Amino acid sequence: MKFAVLVFPGSNCDIDCYKAVEDTIGQEVDYVWHTATDLSAYDAILVPGGFSYGDYLRCGAMASYAPVMNEVVKAAEQGKFILGICNGFQILTEANLLPGALIRNTGLKFRCQQQMLEVVNNGTAFTNQYSQGEMIDIPIAHGEGNYYCDDATLAELKANNQIVFRYAGDTNPNGSVENIAGISNKKGNVVGMMPHPERAIDQILGSEDGKRMFTSILNAWREQHGAAING
Template identity: 75%
Template sequence: MNFAVLVFPGSNCDIDCFKAVEDTIKQPVSYVWHTETDLSQYDCIIVPGGFSYGDYLRCGAIAQFAPVMKALKEAAEQGKYIIGICNGFQILLESGLLPGAMLRNESLKFRCHATMLQVENNATPFTAGYSQGELINIPIAHGEGNYYCDDATLEELKANNQIVFRYEAGNNPNGSVDDIAGICNKQGNVLGMMPHPERAVHELLGSADGAKMFTSILSTWREKHGAAVNG
């Protein structure tokens, strides 16, 4: 299974994502610069965190116009797996690949610490290895992670089971609507989340709960393509 990690000017979690794939599931992974226009060789594309284009205008607002984004949208339409983490989530929102928008944290402060998430939908390629309702320890690091959408969009997200992660009840770190920490598109192949699973793939990092996300992606892809899990 071939993975790509997109790199924009200002990305700073690209190495974390690369190493998470390389060390956790030992699959081929490549850095892909934002000027690339062809993603056809990749099965999963990760849009990492950081400060793409310095977060000028709004987080992700400039990155949505990068040449690679056309190829990313084509990959999404083809059913390839796409995961946007933190700034990557913001880019997916700005580009229209996911609904909603990001606001400043309610505290107006940058929040960087461990958070507990509840798995709300374990029927996606990214969460198949988790139990429904499982609580997992995944860190956050963001200043604009306050997910917002209007009431109609929220009802649609609920109706289509697109809310993948919520912050543990009573521990919402940013004020996001309905405690939302991560959502997917209707087809379930595009995931955006503010917490960083790539920073939680080994107990030495404080948690290994993020490792299941990468093993879930690989297992789901192999099942879909008829490959042996240990092949």
């Protein structure tokens, strides 16, 4: 399996994503610059966190018009696995690959902390190694992580089981509607989330609960190719 980690001016979690793939599942992984015009060699695309283009205009707005995003749209249509983390989630909403928007945290403060999440949908390519309803410890680091959508979109997310993660209990750190921490598209091959699983791959970092996101992706790919993951 081959992964692409996109790099925009201002990305700062690209190395974390690269190392998570390399150290957790040992698959091929490349950094791919925002000017790239061909992603056909890749099975999964990671859109990392950071401050693409300095968060000018809106978080993720300028990055959504980068040449590589045309290829991300094509990859999504082809059913390839796409994961947007933090600023990557913002980019995917700006590119209309995911519904809704990310706005300023309530309280207007940047929040950087360990955060408990509930796995709401373990049937995606990104969550198949978790248990339904499982509580996992994944750090957050964002100032614009408040997920917002209108009532009709929220009803559609619920009806299609597109809510993948929620902030657990009453611990919502940013004011997101219905405690939403991560969502998918209708097909389930595109997921965006504000918390950082790539920063939770070893206990020395405070949690290793993020490892199973990467083993889930590999498992889903192997199942597609007739060879389920062992161990």
